[in-house]
Amino acid sequence: MFDVGDFQFLGELRRMNKRQLYYQFLNFGMIVSSALMIWKGLMVVTGSESPIVVVLSGSMEPAFYRGDLLFLTNYEEEPVRVGEIVVFKIEGRDIPIVHRVLKVHEKENGLVKFLTKGDNNQVDDRGLYAPGQMWLNKSDVVGRARGYVPYVGIVTILMNDYPKFKYAILALLGLFVLIHRE
Amino acid sequence: MASKAKTDKTPAKADDKQIKVDKWDGSALKNALDDATKKVLIEDMGYEESHRLMDGRLAICTLSVGFAMFALAWDYLHPFPQSRPVLIFCVTSYFFMMGVLTLYTTLKEKGCFLVALDKDKAGIDPPNVWTFVSQVKRYDDQYTLYATYVDAKTKAVRTANFTKSVAQFFDVDGNLCSDYFEVEVRKLHSGLSSEKKHK
Amino acid sequence: MNTFLSRANTIFAFTLSVMAALTFGCFLTTAFDDHLTGVTIKTAKAMVKHVPDYSTSREKNDLGFITFDLQADLNSLFNWNVKQLFLYMTAEYETKSNKVNQVVLWDKIIRRGDNAVIDYRGINTKYYFWDDGNGLRSNSNITLTLAWNVIPNAGTLPKVRGIGSHQFEFPSDYANHKL
Numbered sequence: 001m002f003d004v005g006d007f008q009f010l011g012e013l014r015r016m017n018k019r020q021l022y023y024q025f026l027n028f029g030m031i032v033s034s035a036l037m038i039w040k041g042l043m044v045v046t047g048s049e050s051p052i053v054v055v056l057s058g059s060m061e062p063a064f065y066r067g068d069l070l071f072l073t074n075y076e077e078e079p080v081r082v083g084e085i086v087v088f089k090i091e092g093r094d095i096p097i098v099h100r101v102l103k104v105h106e107k108e109n110g111l112v113k114f115l116t117k118g119d120n121n122q123v124d125d126r127g128l129y130a131p132g133q134m135w136l137n138k139s140d141v142v143g144r145a146r147g148y149v150p151y152v153g154i155v156t157i158l159m160n161d162y163p164k165f166k167y168a169i170l171a172l173l174g175l176f177v178l179i180h181r182e
Numbered sequence: 183m184a185s186k187a188k189t190d191k192t193p194a195k196a197d198d199k200q201i202k203v204d205k206w207d208g209s210a211l212k213n214a215l216d217d218a219t220k221k222v223l224i225e226d227m228g229y230e231e232s233h234r235l236m237d238g239r240l241a242i243c244t245l246s247v248g249f250a251m252f253a254l255a256w257d258y259l260h261p262f263p264q265s266r267p268v269l270i271f272c273v274t275s276y277f278f279m280m281g282v283l284t285l286y287t288t289l290k291e292k293g294c295f296l297v298a299l300d301k302d303k304a305g306i307d308p309p310n311v312w313t314f315v316s317q318v319k320r321y322d323d324q325y326t327l328y329a330t331y332v333d334a335k336t337k338a339v340r341t342a343n344f345t346k347s348v349a350q351f352f353d354v355d356g357n358l359c360s361d362y363f364e365v366e367v368r369k370l371h372s373g374l375s376s377e378k379k380h381k
Numbered sequence: 382m383n384t385f386l387s388r389a390n391t392i393f394a395f396t397l398s399v400m401a402a403l404t405f406g407c408f409l410t411t412a413f414d415d416h417l418t419g420v421t422i423k424t425a426k427a428m429v430k431h432v433p434d435y436s437t438s439r440e441k442n443d444l445g446f447i448t449f450d451l452q453a454d455l456n457s458l459f460n461w462n463v464k465q466l467f468l469y470m471t472a473e474y475e476t477k478s479n480k481v482n483q484v485v486l487w488d489k490i491i492r493r494g495d496n497a498v499i500d501y502r503g504i505n506t507k508y509y510f511w512d513d514g515n516g517l518r519s520n521s522n523i524t525l526t527l528a529w530n531v532i533p534n535a536g537t538l539p540k541v542r543g544i545g546s547h548q549f550e551f552p553s554d555y556a557n558h559k560l
Contacts, residue, residue: 012203012210012213012214015201015217019233019236019237019240022240023236023239023240023243026240026243026244026247027243029243029247029250030243030246030247032250033246033247033249033250033251033276034250034280036250036253036254037249037250037253037272037273037276037277040253040257040269040272040273041269041273041277043262043269044266044269044270044273049261049262049263062464062465062490062492063464063465063467063490063532064532079481081483081540082469082471082483082484082485083467083469083471083485083528083530083540084530084540085530085538100467100530102484102485102508103483103484103485103511104481104482104483105479105481105482105513106479106480106481106482107478107479107480108480112481113513119467119490124508126436134437134438145538146537146538147536147537147538148532148533148535148536148537148538149404149535150534150535181209181210181213206383206384
């Protein structure tokens with residue numbers, strides 16, 4: 001016989017009817033959905049496809065360290081100017097780069113090209129760009145840094161460095177929500 | 183002591199229906215008692231459970247999750263700048279539905295876990311409606327069960343409740359002693375029913 | 382609240398919320414600062430060459446050389462929510478081909494606790510002053526400004542231009558290459 005005593009949470013699950021089980025599943029779906037909708041909502045408000053990024057390299061030290069969190073905006077009407085910290089994508093690289101704008105040349109029609117450099121790097125970023133690429137354009141930009149919070153992103157870095165840890169955490173959280181009755 | 187209490191109060195272990203919960207978990211205790219109330223009314227007294235309240239909540243939740251999943255799929259097929267109008271629509275709809283859900287649970291459901299219909303055998307008159315709401319405060323042992331009875335003919339509304347410590351319904355190991363609890367529920371029920379007969 | 386895990390979880394959640402509230406308070410106390418102060422900039426000498434820019438297209442572009450003086454007291458910009466200042470001196474000018482040109486010539490990181498009084502005389506630029514074309518020779522309106530990006534402990538990242546700028550012009554002849 002199945003000893004319910006050792007699996008009290010499962011005992012609760014077994015007492016549920018179809019509606020309660022479906023609600024349990026929906027509850028899990030709503031937690032995921034809320035996170036998703038907050039993220040998508042931020043995308044709409046900030047205009048950036050990735051409104052919050054985690055700093056993954058030390059190239060902007062001592063301003064930003066690995067694991068710091070940056071809030072981005074990317075409004076069309078904001079011009080790109082020197083001194084700004086931009087997050088940009090390079091063809092053939094998966095991870096966006098967070099660096100500061102060093103040079104800007106803007107034509108009358110608004111066409112703009114610019115060069116970036118990491119505060120902690122000795123040279124500008126031409127060596128990081130795609131082969132033959134000398135400048136960045138507005139279309140390369142994911143967002144410009146507007147807000148800063150230290151350390152908060154370290155969890156993301158841990159999860160990226162140890163994928164098994166990530167899946168274990170996600171599985172445990174998911175299981176807990178699925179079997180826990182309000 | 184603990185093992186003695188166990189043998190005294192609980193029925194045989196082979197009984198699969200025996201309900202055991204973590205006695206320190208307030209919501210687990212409440213759920214177990216709610217389920218026991220439901221069992222008395224539906225299985226023992228033969229009332230019919232009305233699922234309309236629960237179905238309403240399920241519909242709201244399903245719709246909200248639907249909005250979120252649609253936004254996810256659309257954003258995947260049409261990457262961000264193009265998907266903007268659809269995202270705006272889905273995000274506002276989702277948070278609107280969350281507001282609706284909050285209103286629904288606080289104003290309509292009000293913690294109600296059971297609506298039982300006392301159907302007329304002939305099937306002519308509309309059913310009398312029993313509504314049950316329970317409450318356990320956080321870190322408290324007092325379980326309060328409110329019953330509301332609406333008479334279909336006279337439209338009379340009567341309420342009654344009892345408050346007892348959960349310790350009276352569970353033994354030291356967290357086994358539900360359904361007999362003790364059933365007595366209380368039946369008392370509550372007959373109190374409201376007999377009032378009906380006085381009139 | 383009867384198991385070790387549930388207690389640890391409660392303490393952890395409470396600690397996190399207190400720290401979040403404190404951080405937000407720290408941001409609020411400095412959110413409305415203007416981070417402004419005066420700056421003095423002067424150029425001592427300015428010349429321009431016409432040489433191939435090997436870092437880009439190998440085409441001949443104008444390359445400016447200047448030395449400059451810079452004075453500023455930035456102590457007033459620091460408060461408990463300023464981790465560092467990123468100073469950068471920009472040359473801004475207009476050419477026939479480009480409406481806006483901004484070139485950073487010099488920058489410096491000042492962390493809290495470092496000496497925040499800047500007093501340089503006759504120093505060279507840190508970065509090359511390449512134009513995107515041939516717009517430097519006899520350009521009579523080149524503006525030098527000093528600006529700073531305030532990096533807080535937590536909060537916004539304001540970019541502020543110091544009060545006071547300097548305008549100068551490049552000569553109308555290219556300098557001798559050997560110089």
